[in-house]
Amino acid sequence: MTTLDARALNRATLSRQLLLARTAMSAENAVAHLLGLQAQNVKPPYYALAARLKGFAPEELSALMADRAVVRIVTLRSTIHTHTAADALTLRPLAQPARDRELHAFRKGLEGVDLRHLTEQARELVEEEPRTLKQLREALARTWPDADPQSLGIAARNTLALVQVTPRGLWRRSGQVALTTVEHWLGRAEGPVPEPDEVVLRYLAAFGPASVKDMQTWAGVTRLRPVFERLRPELVVFRDEHGVELFDLPDAPRPGPDAPAPVRLLPEYDNLLLSHADRTRVVPPAYKGRTWAGNRSYNVFLADGFLAGVWRLDEPADGPAVITVEPFGTLARAQRAEVEAEAERLLAGPMGTGGGAGASSYEVRFGPVVAA
Numbered sequence: 001m002t003t004l005d006a007r008a009l010n011r012a013t014l015s016r017q018l019l020l021a022r023t024a025m026s027a028e029n030a031v032a033h034l035l036g037l038q039a040q041n042v043k044p045p046y047y048a049l050a051a052r053l054k055g056f057a058p059e060e061l062s063a064l065m066a067d068r069a070v071v072r073i074v075t076l077r078s079t080i081h082t083h084t085a086a087d088a089l090t091l092r093p094l095a096q097p098a099r100d101r102e103l104h105a106f107r108k109g110l111e112g113v114d115l116r117h118l119t120e121q122a123r124e125l126v127e128e129e130p131r132t133l134k135q136l137r138e139a140l141a142r143t144w145p146d147a148d149p150q151s152l153g154i155a156a157r158n159t160l161a162l163v164q165v166t167p168r169g170l171w172r173r174s175g176q177v178a179l180t181t182v183e184h185w186l187g188r189a190e191g192p193v194p195e196p197d198e199v200v201l202r203y204l205a206a207f208g209p210a211s212v213k214d215m216q217t218w219a220g221v222t223r224l225r226p227v228f229e230r231l232r233p234e235l236v237v238f239r240d241e242h243g244v245e246l247f248d249l250p251d252a253p254r255p256g257p258d259a260p261a262p263v264r265l266l267p268e269y270d271n272l273l274l275s276h277a278d279r280t281r282v283v284p285p286a287y288k289g290r291t292w293a294g295n296r297s298y299n300v301f302l303a304d305g306f307l308a309g310v311w312r313l314d315e316p317a318d319g320p321a322v323i324t325v326e327p328f329g330t331l332a333r334a335q336r337a338e339v340e341a342e343a344e345r346l347l348a349g350p351m352g353t354g355g356g357a358g359a360s361s362y363e364v365r366f367g368p369v370v371a372a
Contacts (some may be wrong), residue, residue, distance in 0.1 A: 004209060004238045004246060007257035009281035010305045015253045016206050019264050019302070025053060027060045028084060031070055034206050035091070035199075036081035037271065039072050040297075042174045044267035045082040047299070050351050052262045055352045056205055062171035072164040073159065077220035077274070078102050082169070085186050092161045092182065093192035093193040098220035099158040109148025110155055118144070122156035123181060128180035132166045133157070152303050161190055196227045201249065207275050209238055209248035240278070253268070261305030263338040265346060268297040273307070283307045287328050298369060301325065303335045311343070312369045314350035320361035321347050326369040340364050 014020045027049055028200045031037060037045040046058045051364070058371065061082075064070045071088045075095045083091060118140065124141050125131055137153040144152060156162070161177040183189050203215050212225050213302055228235075228247055238246040248254070266272065273291070287307050291298050298310035309327035316322075323343040331339065347362035 002238050003241060005241055005257065006280050007305075008254070009209065009240065009246075011257055011259045011261065012209055012252075013207060013272070013276075013281055014250075014261055014302075014305055015255055015259075016208060019272070020255065020259065022052060022054045026051065027056065028064055028069060030065075031061075031082060032084045032087065034271065035202055036083040036087060037076065037272065038267075038269040039080045039082040039169070040269050042169055045169075045244040046171060046351065047265070047267035047346075048270055050346060050349075051266055055263070058171040059350075062173075065169050066166055071182065071185065073161065073182060074099075076218065078158075079081060079269075079333075088161070088163065088182050089186065089188065090191045090194045091199070093190060093197060094196070095220060096193075097222070103155060103158040106151040106154045107146070109151025111147070112153070112154070113147050115142050115155060115159060118152065119159040120161055126156075126180045127164065129182045129371045130174060130180045132178055147280055167347065175181060182281070197231055200224070200227050200231060204235075204247060204249050207271075208252055209254070210248035210276060211240075211244050211246055211278070213244075213277040214275070217277040228258075242278075246279070259295070261302070263335065263342050264302045265311060265339075265342050266300050266302065268299050270300070273300065290328055301339060303327075303331060303339070304353065308335075310369050313346075320363050322363045322365060323347060324365045324367060324369050325370060326367065336366070 001121050017034070018025070021306060023092055025033070027215055030049060030053055037048045039045050046061060047335070049056050049061060057125070061070070070082055070084050072080055073088050073092060075083060075092050078095070078098045121143060122140060123138060125136060131139070131371065136156055137149045140152040141147070141149050161182040162183045163185045165178050165180055165185060166174040167173045169178055177301070200215065203218060204210060207214070207218060212228050216222055216224050224299070235247045236250050238248065240246055261288060273279060282302075284306055291300050291307070299312060300307055300310050302308060308329070309325060311325045314322045314324070323346065325339055325343065343364040344362070
């Protein structure tokens with residue numbers, strides 16, 4: 001059985017993630033191929049696509065969101081993702097076990113609460129009009145005054161598939177988080193839980209080669225070993241340097257370990273860094289934990305395919321836009337120039353201040369990145 005080292009896994013994964021070369025794929029198709037984009041905050045999905053797509057303009061994703069072709073919804077790992085409408089209706093049920101586990105942690109605050117009744121009431125409230133979580137908690141507390149208000153909100157969020165309605169998530173037009181059900185927002189019912197076989201194949205297409213534990217980490221679900229075993233005859237199997245089995249699609253791209261990997265600026269919480277149990281294919285062991293400050297994640301950049309530092313964008317109203325880059329180690333002169341070029345591409349293009357015109361003035365600086 002062939003062994004794949006960290007560099008071979010790195011190049012294969014970057015290829016699936018559209019990070020070895022920008023592609024002409026549409027934003028909607030890219031969101032589908034990547035099985036969603038982490039969206040804890042508003043800007044990360046836009047930065048994620050800017051790093052991966054040729055000619056990407058943020059208005060493209062924003063228009064898809066306004067047209068309800070993509071939505072912001074809590075799914076994988078109980079975190080907010082931007083998904084296509086089709087995936088929001090199917091991947092959300094697949095991820096329900098993670099939501100059930102989260103809800104169990106709040107059981108003490110829900111003593112005496114009939115969850116079925118709560119779910120029905122919460123659905124009526126948010127389908128009557130989109131509501132903030134605070135408004136939803138307050139309304140539910142009138143029925144269950146002795147329950148913990150936070151737990152009531154968590155229960156509603158975990159038993160219902162709630163989307164964040166626009167203008168939240170639109171490019172440079174974001175509003176407060178207001179929620180309604182995905183069925184109400186899209187005008188169609190949630191689909192049945194998808195066959196896990198299909199999702200395994202899609203996961204491998206976007207994140208492979210990968211182990212069973214890798215996919216379980218990505219999805220926040222367990223007990224996937226029988227699915228991989230059922231699919232084994234259709235897949236190719238490798239091992240990593242620690243002897244762990246890695247499954248993959250036979251015809252998926254696996255560039256050699258020496259394939260060029262350009263510098264890329266990625267957003268906070270990018271799924272590239274969160275979708276494997278063993279992250280050394282992207283994160284050198286020496287840099288583990290360096291992308292966090294307290295409970296906040298930094299934007300990151302890759303050099304030679306691996307995590308190499310963090311960056312921050314400041315857009316003051318009365319001065320130039322500034323990207324500050326903090327490398328974790330010494331960059332070669334060519335890599336430093338490439339980081340500057342990527343930062344300038346982001347600022348001067350449609351992602352910069354001023355929308356389609358880009359930033360009228362900007363700077364790229366190297367130095368410590370101070371948490372906001």
